[in-house]
Amino acid sequence: MEVIGIIAEYNPFHLGHLYHIKKIKEMYKDSLIICVMSSSFCERGEISVLNKWDKTSICLNNGIDIVIELPFVFSSQSADIFAKGAMAILNKLKVSKIIFGSETNDIDLLYNIANLQVNNNEFDFLVKKYLDDGNNYPTSLSLALKHFNIKKIDTPNDLLGISYIKEIIKNNYDIEPISIKRTNDYHGKDINSNILSASLIRKLIKENKDISKYINYDKNIIYKNSDYLDLLKYKINTTEDLSIYQTVDEGIESRILKYIDNAFTIEELISNIKTKRYTYNKINRMLIHILTNFKKQDFINEITYIRILGFNFKGKKYLNGIKKNIDIPLISNYKPNIDKNLDIEFKVTKIYSLIVKDNSLIKKELNKPIII
Numbered sequence: 001m002e003v004i005g006i007i008a009e010y011n012p013f014h015l016g017h018l019y020h021i022k023k024i025k026e027m028y029k030d031s032l033i034i035c036v037m038s039s040s041f042c043e044r045g046e047i048s049v050l051n052k053w054d055k056t057s058i059c060l061n062n063g064i065d066i067v068i069e070l071p072f073v074f075s076s077q078s079a080d081i082f083a084k085g086a087m088a089i090l091n092k093l094k095v096s097k098i099i100f101g102s103e104t105n106d107i108d109l110l111y112n113i114a115n116l117q118v119n120n121n122e123f124d125f126l127v128k129k130y131l132d133d134g135n136n137y138p139t140s141l142s143l144a145l146k147h148f149n150i151k152k153i154d155t156p157n158d159l160l161g162i163s164y165i166k167e168i169i170k171n172n173y174d175i176e177p178i179s180i181k182r183t184n185d186y187h188g189k190d191i192n193s194n195i196l197s198a199s200l201i202r203k204l205i206k207e208n209k210d211i212s213k214y215i216n217y218d219k220n221i222i223y224k225n226s227d228y229l230d231l232l233k234y235k236i237n238t239t240e241d242l243s244i245y246q247t248v249d250e251g252i253e254s255r256i257l258k259y260i261d262n263a264f265t266i267e268e269l270i271s272n273i274k275t276k277r278y279t280y281n282k283i284n285r286m287l288i289h290i291l292t293n294f295k296k297q298d299f300i301n302e303i304t305y306i307r308i309l310g311f312n313f314k315g316k317k318y319l320n321g322i323k324k325n326i327d328i329p330l331i332s333n334y335k336p337n338i339d340k341n342l343d344i345e346f347k348v349t350k351i352y353s354l355i356v357k358d359n360s361l362i363k364k365e366l367n368k369p370i371i372i
Contacts, residue, residue: 016195165177349365
């Protein structure tokens with residue numbers, strides 16, 4: 001039996017994600033699929049429009065066998081840190097392959113770029129040089145690739161795929177990376193297609209438009225309110241030093257303070273703070289770290305536990321068979337003072353519940369995993 005790993009955010013789960021799962025099952029008929037999933041906050045600093053429990057139920061009802069939570073301290077970070085946490089979990093759960101969506105669907109190209117980043121000092125030097133020149137990371141990466149006459153890669157799933165492969169190379173994980181061609185463009189705007197990107201679906205949700213044709217579950221479980229500007233204004237105006245927070249670096253806090261009071265929306269605030277070096281997503285993550293009180297001193301850059309959100313009978317049988325060989329705790333529900341990162345997760349859930357106005361989520365943290 002092949003044990004397949006996927007890494008996802010499902011913000012929200014849509015028909016493109018279903019295609020991904022079905023494609024895996026076509027490729028590997030006798031397989032078990034483990035999904036490492038962001039819960040309340042995502043890699044681009046966005047708030048999940050589905051809570052972790054609804055996402056878990058959707059996963060299990062659509063062919064995934066085990067759902068694992070990617071801790072907030074990894075899920076809300078840049079692609080490389082996001083990938084580090086997710087790949088470490090998949091490795092500990094003994095997956096043989098990771099299968100991810102890709103715009104290019106050129107696994108050799110992605111592997112070559114990843115290998116260059118990990119093992120070529122000149123490439124690393126060039127990326128740092130372009131960053132020092134004031135460019136953001138994606139631009140610096142593209143400029144360094146151009147120096148080596150390698151095709152520019154700037155699409156989000158390919159960039160994440162490179163980060164996954166880098167972790168395989170750096171840690172010598174016995175995991176084979178496999179790509180599946182994405183069925184749509186991340187920035188695509190054709191709403192006549194049945195498969196839309198998650199970003200476009202979120203846009204339609206904000207515009208209060210019907211998204212029923214793009215999903216296969218009850219649209220009413222999606223949170224329509226994700227505004228946290230007032231909470232953020234309070235947090236920033238009652239904090240003496242913003243630089244204590246994760247990802248708040250290089251004096252960017254002065255721009256945050258300059259624009260926070262007169263902003264009417266989060267989008268307006270980010271657009272005003274944004275610079276050539278600081279991308280929209282980087283600032284979005286920064287604001288989430290401030291909001292959740294996630295300080296630099298709190299960041300433990302390693303996976304210290306594995307939290308199970310849900311499984312089916314097949315998944316339960318697999319977990320029972322490997323749990324004795326996993327060298328970190330397998331956790332089924334929240335209990336205080338077991339793990340620092342788990343305590344952060346509980347605190348973050350409280351803040352998320354304030355934003356989406358769903359207090360039931362706090363109590364659900366104490367629940368056992370979903371079983372179907």
